[in-house]
Amino acid sequence: xxxxxxxxxxxxxxxxxxxxxxxxxxxxxxxxxxxxxxxxxxxxxxxxxxxxxxxxxxxxxxxxxxxxxxxxxxxxxxxxxxxxxxxxxxxxxxxxxxxxxxxxxxxxxxxxxxxxxxxxxxxxxxxxxxxxxxxxxxxxxxxxxxxxxxxxxxxxxxxxxxxxxxxxxxxxxxxxxxxxxxxxxxxxxxxxxxxxxxxxxxxxxxxxxxxxxxxxxxxxxxxxxxxxxxxxxxxxxxxxxxxxxxxxxxxxxxxxxxxxxxxxxxxxxxxxxxxxxxxxxxxxxxxxxxxxxxxxxxxxxxxxxxxxxxxxxxxxxxxxxxxxxxxxxxxxx
Ligand SMILES: [Zn+2]
Ligand SMILES: [Zn+2]
Numbered sequence: 277x278x279x280x281x282x283x284x285x286x287x288x289x290x291x292x293x294x295x296x297x298x299x300x301x302x303x304x305x306x307x308x309x310x311x312x313x314x315x316x317x318x319x320x321x322x323x324x325x326x327x328x329x330x331x332x333x334x335x336x337x338x339x340x341x342x343x344x345x346x347x348x349x350x351x352x353x354x355x356x357x358x359x360x361x362x363x364x365x366x367x368x369x370x371x372x373x374x375x376x377x378x379x380x381x382x383x384x385x386x387x388x389x390x391x392x393x394x395x396x397x398x399x400x401x402x403x404x405x406x407x408x409x410x411x412x413x414x415x416x417x418x419x420x421x422x423x424x425x426x427x428x429x430x431x432x433x434x435x436x437x438x439x440x441x442x443x444x445x446x447x448x449x450x451x452x453x454x455x456x457x458x459x460x461x462x463x464x465x466x467x468x469x470x471x472x473x474x475x476x477x478x479x480x481x482x483x484x485x486x487x488x489x490x491x492x493x494x495x496x497x498x499x500x501x502x503x504x505x506x507x508x509x510x511x512x513x514x515x516x517x518x519x520x521x522x523x524x525x526x527x528x529x530x531x532x533x534x535x536x537x538x539x540x541x542x543x544x545x546x547x548x549x550x551x552x553x554x555x556x557x558x559x560x561x562x563x564x565x566x567x568x569x570x571x572x573x574x575x576x577x578x579x580x581x582x583x584x585x586x587x588x589x590x591x592x593x594x595x596x597x598x599x600x601x602x603x604x605x606x607x608x609x
Contacts, residue, residue, distance in 0.1 A: 277454070277474055278345035279507065281605040283338030283359020286484075286513050286528070286550035287387050290337035296556070303331040330557035336603025338362070339387040340483055340550065342509070346474060348452035350376040354470060354481050359603060360391035367397055374402045378451050381409035382483050383467035384417040393422050393429075403436035408443060410458050410468040415440045459501045461485035463527040471501060477609045479507035480543075483550050486519075486527045487537065502541035506609045509601065510534040513552040515566075531567040535574060538595040546595040547607070564600045571598055 283289075307327060313319050323332040339357030346352055351367070353360065356379055367375070377397060382388055397403050407414050419431040443449060445468075449456040459469040462485060469482035480502045490496060502508050512531045514523055519530035531548055538546040548567065551560060575592045599607075 277472070277477055277479070277609045279479060279509075279607045279609065280343040280345065280363075281359075281601045281603060281607070282343055282363045283341040283355075283357040283391070284335065284549055284551060284601040284603055284605075285337050285339055285357075285553055286511075287339070288553050289339050289358045289387075289390075290553045292334060292337070300331050300334075300557075307331065328561060330561045333602070334557050335551060335555075335560045335600065337553070338603050339390060340382070341391060342481060344452070344454075344472065346452045346454050348454075350378060350452050352452040352454070352472075353377060353379045355380070355382055355388045355483070356390070356392040356395065357387050358391045358394070361394040361396075364394070364396040364398075368400075373397075373400055376404040376406070378406050378408060380456070380470055381407065381411065381414060382469070382481070383409075383463060383465060384411055384413065385465070385484065386421070388484070389417060389421060392418055393427055398434040398436045398438070401435040404439075405434070405436045406439050406441060408441045408449075410443055410445070410460065411466070412442055414442070457501075459498065461498075462488065467527075469498075469501065471505065478505045479509065479609055480505050481509045483509065483511040484527055485511050485529060486525070487529050487533050488524075491533065491537065496540075498537065499541050502537065502543055504542050506544045507547060507607060508534075508538050508541065508543040508545070508595070509547045509549045510538070511550040512548045513550050513555075515563075531563065532570055535567065535571050535595070535598065538598075539574065539592050542594045544595060545597045545599060545607070548598065548600045551600070560600055560602075564598070567598050567600075571595070 304327060313322055338359035340355040341357045341359030341363060342354040343363050344352040398405050422431040443458055445458045445460050454472050454474040457471045461467045461469050467484040469480060471480045472478060511528050512534045513528050514530045516530045516532040534546055534548060
């Protein structure tokens with residue numbers, strides 16, 4: 277499977293300003309001083325491999341949307357944030373029509389549905405769009421956001437064949453050559469996490485979920501849901517102190533909670549997701565470095581406090597990697 281991240285920002289789309297771009301160029305030219313950069317190959321190598329991510333790239337600002345390549349002819353998409361707009365454009369450019377799109381919603385907060393009116397394939401006759409989710413009100417929410425005075429054209433303008441399917445935790449759906457299951461999450465109005473299994477490969481898309489103190493308990497059903505997955509896409513816009521401070525009960529979690537749960541769930545790669553719209557690329561780089569440092573320390577702490585005690589848990593091996601998802605990232609499982 278290939279997970280294409282089309283939108284990774286939470287709450288509201290963000291765009292870089294002219295100043296942000298200018299500072300990247302200045303930092304890049306400063307870093308290039310004295311280097312032998314004559315050919316385009318040398319320059320590309322320098323930008324892609326030697327520059328800090330914050331200077332040569334951007335984490336992006338589109339709100340949540342993932343496109344999953346499963347080998348099926350049908351499209352599997354999670355959430356309809358603003359990232360679904362460039363996805364729709366790419367699909368049309370590659371000449372696809374007469375296609376079927378399965379779009380699963382974690383929940384119906386605006387940052388997860390706002391891209392739907394801009395999803396061009398929905399306007400093409402002969403396409404089929406099936407909206408899936410755990411909420412009974414998907415149809416109403418999608419229609420309401422295209423009503424006057426919020427939008428110039430109504431939902432009925434979509435010329436594709438549109439339908440809606442509601443699912444429950446416990447259901448196992450077989451769509452696009454994968455198995456999909458739902459998990460109800462703690463979030464204002466409830467959200468759903470999705471586990472996707474294909475053979476021995478799997479990932480969990482778990483955005484907009486607040487894990488409070490019961491998460492530290494021995495019996496925490498979420499651990500079973502994420503158990504042994506190759507990739508956990510985890511809602512972590514907050515630092516630990518924010519998550520237990522003034523942002524408690526806002527429905528989101530911290531990077532520290534992500535590491536803790538990924539360790540216990542024996543997840544291979546933890547992907548930080550649903551980034552704070554206020555975070556600059558520099559702050560995102562720092563957030564990743566801080567998360568990696570915490571992961572290394574927590575692995576070391578288990579080794580030091582339980583050195584070879586019979587019956588003690590073995591040193592933590594998971595997660596083996598932590599990344600910060602960004603718009604345009606493709607993660608192969
Ligand atoms: Zn959100
Ligand atoms: Zn939300």
